[in-house]
Amino acid sequence: MRALIVEDEPLLIEDLEExxxxxxxxxxxxxxxxxxxxxxxxxxxxxxxxxxGLPDGDGLDLLKTIKKDHKETxxxxxxxxxxxxxxxxxxxxxxxxYLAKPFPIAELRARIHAVMRRKYDISNNQIVAGPVKLxxxxxxxxxxxxxxxxxxxxxxxxxxxxxxxxxxxTRIALAEHIWGSKIDDRFSLDFINSHMxxxxxxxxAAGVENLIKTVYGVGYKLTTYETE
Amino acid sequence: xxxxxxxxxxxxxxxxxxxxxxxxxxxxLINSTVYGELDNHLLQHKIDLINQIDEDASSLQDxxxxxxxxxYEWIEIETYDGTVAPNENDFATIDTMRNPNKExxxxxxxxxxxxxxxxxxxxxxxxxxxxxxxxxxxxxxLLSVLAGLLIWILLLYILNQFxxxxxxxxxxxxxxxxxxxSNPSDLNETFPDTTTYEINxxxxxxxxxxxxxxxxxxxxxxxxxxxxxxxLTPLSIIRQKAEKILTNADSxxxxxxxxxxxxxxxxxxxxxxxxxxLLISRIENQQYSLDEDIxxxxxxxxVIDELSDFxxxxxxxxxxxxxxxxxxxGNSELIRAAIYNIVQNAIKxxxxxxxxxxxxxxxxxxxxxxxxDEGPGIPNEFLDSxxxxxxxxxxxxxxxxxxxxxxxxxxxxxxxxxxxxRCSAQNHPDKGAExxxxx
Numbered sequence: 001m002r003a004l005i006v007e008d009e010p011l012l013i014e015d016l017e018e019x020x021x022x023x024x025x026x027x028x029x030x031x032x033x034x035x036x037x038x039x040x041x042x043x044x045x046x047x048x049x050x051x052x053g054l055p056d057g058d059g060l061d062l063l064k065t066i067k068k069d070h071k072e073t074x075x076x077x078x079x080x081x082x083x084x085x086x087x088x089x090x091x092x093x094x095x096x097x098y099l100a101k102p103f104p105i106a107e108l109r110a111r112i113h114a115v116m117r118r119k120y121d122i123s124n125n126q127i128v129a130g131p132v133k134l135x136x137x138x139x140x141x142x143x144x145x146x147x148x149x150x151x152x153x154x155x156x157x158x159x160x161x162x163x164x165x166x167x168x169x170t171r172i173a174l175a176e177h178i179w180g181s182k183i184d185d186r187f188s189l190d191f192i193n194s195h196m197x198x199x200x201x202x203x204x205a206a207g208v209e210n211l212i213k214t215v216y217g218v219g220y221k222l223t224t225y226e227t228e
Numbered sequence: 229x230x231x232x233x234x235x236x237x238x239x240x241x242x243x244x245x246x247x248x249x250x251x252x253x254x255x256x257l258i259n260s261t262v263y264g265e266l267d268n269h270l271l272q273h274k275i276d277l278i279n280q281i282d283e284d285a286s287s288l289q290d291x292x293x294x295x296x297x298x299x300y301e302w303i304e305i306e307t308y309d310g311t312v313a314p315n316e317n318d319f320a321t322i323d324t325m326r327n328p329n330k331e332x333x334x335x336x337x338x339x340x341x342x343x344x345x346x347x348x349x350x351x352x353x354x355x356x357x358x359x360x361x362x363x364x365x366x367x368x369x370l371l372s373v374l375a376g377l378l379i380w381i382l383l384l385y386i387l388n389q390f391x392x393x394x395x396x397x398x399x400x401x402x403x404x405x406x407x408x409x410s411n412p413s414d415l416n417e418t419f420p421d422t423t424t425y426e427i428n429x430x431x432x433x434x435x436x437x438x439x440x441x442x443x444x445x446x447x448x449x450x451x452x453x454x455x456x457x458x459x460l461t462p463l464s465i466i467r468q469k470a471e472k473i474l475t476n477a478d479s480x481x482x483x484x485x486x487x488x489x490x491x492x493x494x495x496x497x498x499x500x501x502x503x504x505x506l507l508i509s510r511i512e513n514q515q516y517s518l519d520e521d522i523x524x525x526x527x528x529x530x531v532i533d534e535l536s537d538f539x540x541x542x543x544x545x546x547x548x549x550x551x552x553x554x555x556x557x558g559n560s561e562l563i564r565a566a567i568y569n570i571v572q573n574a575i576k577x578x579x580x581x582x583x584x585x586x587x588x589x590x591x592x593x594x595x596x597x598x599x600x601d602e603g604p605g606i607p608n609e610f611l612d613s614x615x616x617x618x619x620x621x622x623x624x625x626x627x628x629x630x631x632x633x634x635x636x637x638x639x640x641x642x643x644x645x646x647x648x649x650r651c652s653a654q655n656h657p658d659k660g661a662e663x664x665x666x667x
Binding site: 034038041042043044069070153166167168169170172173176179181182183184188191194195215216217218219 | 463475478482486488493502503537565572
């Protein structure tokens with residue numbers, strides 16, 4: 001999954017980045033509104049941490065654009081402005097949560113989980129697909145309650161496919177969600193294939209077959225027919 | 229040859245030619261003056277002689293025997309031999325003479341041959357006068373005049389040099405400014421007005437031309453930036469719509485799914501292309517601050533970390549030869565992007581199971597960072613142009629159908645230019661290509 005940090009203080013960016021990387025996000029950051037709006041226009045983010053007070057403009061304008069063009073993107077506003085008016089305005093404009101500086105990173109983590117739970121409608125920080133359970137708050141995958149040993153990249157791929165259950169995910173979208181947009185796509189698609197081979201091998205070994213289907217020429221689809 | 233030297237040289241050559249012609253002229257002028265004076269002198273002697281003989285005819289014999297008229301003058305009197313008509317004066321210059329003492333003197337003499345009538349007898353009279361003494365005077369005059377002229381030419385040369393330098397200074401200023409312009413963004417120099425009409429015309433023409441080039445270049449850069457930015461939003465909408473179609477893949481036939489997948493892929497690729505162009509134009513429009521302290525090996529480690537996934541899967545061995553830390557001032561985000569692109573390229577082109585060598589080198593002020601892969605190398609005809617926009621090799625490495633536009637290295641070049649670094653690429657004789665940044 002991809003996250004964007006819009007924040008003008010480099011030291012805070014570092015902390016936020018660290019937190020998001022631990023959450024297995026692919027992170028971009030922007031210190032200026034101009035760059036942030038370039039990124040928002042070009043990329044698909046799952047989460048944006050937005051500071052309202054930027055040196056070259058008001059973050060609320062960016063929030064409007066995000067909510068207009070990217071309804072799916074979750075936005076958490078981070079700002080030094082503690083005023084209720086701003087908070088209300090931000091939430092009215094569609095931000096998913098609001099954090100006033102200073103805040104402990106643990107709180108940010110909790111808010112991210114909450115927002116993601118709401119966004120993907122998951123309970124208990126766990127996504128279930130048939131016999132496979134995947135924790136979103138830490139890197140853990142269970143098959144029939146037995147832990148499955150996966151690498152970081154495999155975890156990211158599985159998480160993205162499980163969050164988008166029953167949807168066809170193109171390989172390029174998958175690559176972007178793992179490595180961001182900097183990576184050359186012709187180059188990364190081969191890697192997606194080999195990672196997918198490994199995931200299937202591991203799932204097969206654990207007795208799960210045909211969970212992830214290849215949509216020929218397009219990408220992958222994780223299907224589950226169970227209803228909970 | 230420089231213009232001032234050319235003017236000076238032609239000036240000097242011209243003066244020397246005039247000087248030579250003047251010298252010849254002066255020589256003839258002085259000579260003719262000297263001979264004219266000598267001839268007058270000889271005629272005077274003739275008149276004196278006639279006067280004396282008129283008074284006393286017998287003195288002719290005495291004069292004939294004496295033979296000497298003055299310190300440098302001699303006389304020969306013979307019976308008329310018909311060499312000249314009576315009462316004619318014939319002047320000649322001779323170089324040998326037998327003096328009255330019968331000695332032969334090899335000197336230049338002026339001779340007047342004439343015939344006079346003494347008591348109805350005609351005599352041929354030859355009057356001689358030595359030229360040497362006169363020549364001495366004429367030579368002195370000639371030499372001093374020529375020396376004066378020569379000194380004048382020399383002074384003129386030195387003065388000319390000085391004055392020309394002064395007069396042409398604004399012209400040379402313009403020329404040296406032009407010589408230092410390498411990039412259209414350097415065109416912000418304006419050429420000043422001077423007191424010379426022609427240079428003013430030149431400078432004004434240059435100013436207006438450079439202004440036009442600069443503004444159209446700025447417009448072009450701004451246009452690329454705006455166009456790239458404006459393209460991004462519609463592209464991401466196309467992408468989202470395609471994604472939405474793919475969401476309900478169950479109700480669709482295979483062909484529709486494939487088409488929607490292709491639309492999404494293309495939209496993603498296009499927005500990356502726009503993004504790369506946007507980055508390059510932002511760099512070229514100098515919208516980045518360059519005041520961060522950066523350490524290259526740190527950033528490289530960081531990049532390797534980010535790309536470790538790919539290094540692992542391709543089973544590549546990384547050889548790190550960080551001989552020295554490289555500390556520079558610049559924009560860390562851009563430097564990181566440059567290194568990322570170079571390393572990614574190396575990973576892309578090197579075959580599975582081989583190695584990539586990352587190296588830093590320092591020689592005094594000069595330091596460089598290089599990445600060497602073991603791929604097929606860069607075809608020679610592309611070596612000079614690998615850093616140009618949309619330049620890509622037709623060389624497909626196994627497994628990679630490389631038809632993405634080659635903007636990676638051109639981003640590297642833009643970033644290097646912005647920081648005043650230099651980047652280059654070379655092939656290694658055995659195998660592989662090496663890309664270097666010189667700081």
